[in-house]
Amino acid sequence: MKYRFVVVGGGVYGCALAWHLARRGEKVVVLEAAEIASGSSGGIGQRGVRANRRAAAELPLMRLAYPLWERLADDLGADIGYERTGGLNLVEQDVTGTTGGLASLRARTWHQREHGIPTEVLDHEQVREYEPGVADAVRAALWCPLDGTADHTATTRAFAAAAMAAGAVIREHTEVTRLVREGGRVSAVELADGERIDVGEAVVLLNNTGVADLAAGLDVPLPLWWLVPQVLTVKAAGPVCRHLIGHDHRVLSMKPLDGSVMISGGWRGRWNPDTQRGEPIQDNVDRNIAEARAVFPALADTIVDRVDTSSAETCSVDALPIVDLLPTAGNVLIGTGWSGHGFAIAPAVATLLADWLTGHPRPDALLPFRYSRFRTPAVRSRSHDVSH
Ligand SMILES: Cc1cc2nc3c(=O)[nH]c(=O)nc-3n(C[C@H](O)[C@H](O)[C@H](O)COP(=O)(O)OP(=O)(O)OC[C@H]3O[C@@H](n4cnc5c(N)ncnc54)[C@H](O)[C@@H]3O)c2cc1C
Structure with missing residues (x-):
């Protein structure tokens, strides 16, 4: 089976991105090792939808996210428990x-x-x-x-339901164990049971704590760890x-x-x-x-x-996410290292990722999250950064 876009991880990021891509008519599959919203995007209570005291680099994302949150329940046709409490x-x-x-x-x-x-x-x-x-x-x-709270589990499930209604395929209990590289790109992903899924255009790794292992298989070390x-x-x-x-x-x-x-x-x-x-x-x-x-x-x-x-969550050394193409495989985009505050910005980031994947230039609001910020200039100049 071949999909134009293969998204790994059925948390809020994977499901939101699948919704945006499917709405644009793209053929997309989400591969989730366990169940939708079984990682950081699930669990008890609510998540903060907060700009207050957020890192400077993420404030432009919250500015984009505020109006998206305001209309998200209507857009998804579901109760997501969002409340602008302040x-x-x-x-x-x-x-x-x-x-x-x-x-x-x-x-x-x-x-x-x-x-x-x-x-x-x-x-x-x-x-x-x-x-x-x-x-x-x-x-x-x-x-x-304008800050508030939302039900993260309901939001993630609502993104998944809307994505499927728009034509996305979501496969639960489907763990990706390896990315198959041919030349400078990934041509397929391999599942735990040995099945291969061919990649038409791009693989998007949105599997939070699992991104580092898959990236390591492509010789890209990520300065990440995870905690509960x-x-x-x-x-x-x-x-x-x-x-x-x-x-x-x-x-x-x-x-x-x-x-x-x-x-x-x-x-x-x-x-x-x-x-x-x-x-x-x-x-x-x-x-x-x-x-x-x-x-x-x-x-x-x-x-x-x-x-x-x-729930386990990935943290990065500068407490900012990494959202970038991998230097060793130009069609692998990653989003991880949310460092405990990834939920609120997810609607904005998912929209920007969908733009980027469908032919727009890398969005300016994502520039602070480039992988190259961790590398010395000498290493940076040896890696090529492939973008549309
Ligand atoms: C307790 C807690 C409180 C938080 N509070 C806030 C808050 O108030 N405000 C805020 O903005 N953020 C908050 N966050 C952070 C936010 O919830 C996360 O950043 C966000 O949900 C991450 O979403 P995700 O889709 O990247 O990851 P996840 O929801 O973890 O989804 C990743 C999915 O990938 C799957 N997976 C992993 N490896 C593989 C593989 N190899 N193959 C296939 N699937 C795989 C996992 O099963 C998982 O379902 C909090 C997080 C936690 C844990």
Whole structure:
């Protein structure tokens, strides 16, 4: 069987890209080792759709993504649980390292606005109007009214359903084990059961933690590793927080759910190689809930309802994704290294990838994510960067 585009990975990226390509009449297949939304794009709770305090290189992507999120449920014809709650990044300290604190707020506001991200500084009293339950220690916040949350699992499944309705083929329980290179391009992908699928135009590796191994098979080392982020929920009798919450110096993120609160922010579980799943580390659960209680005292008597450390996510050395063609195979495009914040920008990145794959030049908004940023000039000049 031959497809013009072979997409590896059925997470939010693979499914969104397949939808865009299929809508343009392209013949595309998605190969997913397990099930749709079984990786980072699935699991409990919601994901933040956030520009606030995002890396500068990703702000243009969030500016593109905001209007896409606004109409995505209509475009996909599905409930994706998207809500524009607004997002608060809470500040308690004068200075936080070299990157934050009250001292940084004016500069950050200017910078985010410069990138088209509406941003305001709120003082303590104003924060209290938005979040009446916030602790006295919170002295200010950066407020982004266009930030929000969405149901990542529902969004990913909705992309997959829309892709299939538009003509894409999605194969679950189909693991890609090898890319078959002929000359400077990949001509086929090999599956775990030995089946080969021929590639017409391009292979797109959007299989998150699996990209590095497949790229290594084409002699391209990627500066990536992966981990299992921790998410927990607590039941709450009344609303604890009403907005997407981030924090300037605490490892903390919170999202209001129906009847509960989701708490995360960067704590980790541990990978169990026997079960091939992530499992919680109690100390990290305790520390995550302690951070939340310090900021929202009403959480003092709540107990943890659910803990999820099952999804693995890839991180890169500069905490930015790698979105590029591989230097050793000019028809292999990769998107990985989302470093814990890939969901919100996915609708924008998928649109840009579809443009690029169907004959447009490499989109400017993807330039900061080139693989060549990791190489020395001498190595860069030896590799050829094939693009349309
Ligand atoms: C707990 C947690 C909280 C997060 N919070 C946020 C947030 O608030 N905001 C935000 O923007 N982002 C957040 N992220 C990050 C975001 O969810 C991810 O960056 C994004 O979902 C990655 O999507 P993906 O499609 O690249 O990967 P995945 O969803 O992991 O999909 C990759 C798929 O590839 C499949 N696969 C792997 N290898 C192969 C192979 N060889 N052959 C075939 N298939 C293969 C896997 O089974 C998997 O289904 C969070 C992530 C986690 C884990």
